[in-house]
Amino acid sequence: MSKLQALIFDVDGTLSDTERDGHRVAFNRAFADAGLDWDWSVELYGDLLSVTGGKERLTYYLERYRPDFQPPKPVAEFVADLHAAKTKHYLDILAEHGIPLRPGVERLLTEARESGLRLAIATTTTPANVTALLESVLPGKLSWFEVIGAGDVVPAKKPAPDIYNYVLNQLRLDPDQCLAFEDSELGLRSSLGAGLKTIVTINPYTTGQDFSGAALVVDNLGAPAQPIDIFAGNGFGSTYVDVDLLCKLFGRR
């Protein structure tokens, strides 16, 4: 059996809860700038998250919720421009107040590095968003991540496995040498599709989704003084997710 070599993390919803107060707000600011009276409520955004990728999500919104809307330019161009404005707002939001890492993330990343594990990112979000988030929550530590696979680097976004396959290829590792971390059903389908054992940390938008096939489903990564809730999988008696538990889940100590 292979030895555990690397951990591959999703970003939005997994490293930080960026969707509700980050991406959603940025979309709404871009709509206001463009003179559009669209408002993506917290609840509506839950439905829109059924499509990954900001441009793809905008296209879905137009088709499903604004079928009579006539864009002032070809729809792909309209969506691309609106999305570029949204990205600027998202970066502004990060600069304004930041969005903290989820519980246990920095601890596990630190422990993983100390154990010699390699780190990587596999996300559908725009590369600039990942860099800005990591620089704000882990200043000076961007280099912790050997590979950052993000956005349009692959044509098919999650739930397609392409972004995980891309990252594995860049790491020159096989899926049976890595573990993935996700927060959503679509993300899990992507990581499982690439053959990766996956740990899911749910969040308010993904509670109740189908996480069949995950190695472990928990509320967050926890801490020694902050025990986790385990919804599926074997926690091997651990009260939080550490490298020791990851090795047990991986199948080798």
Ligand code: XBP
């Ligand atoms: C989450 C997404 C992203 C963000 C928006 O990605 O689906 O689309 O909501 O980002 P993940 P962009 O959980 O894989 O990190 O607007 O930059 O696409």
Ligand code: MG
């Ligand atoms: Mg996610």
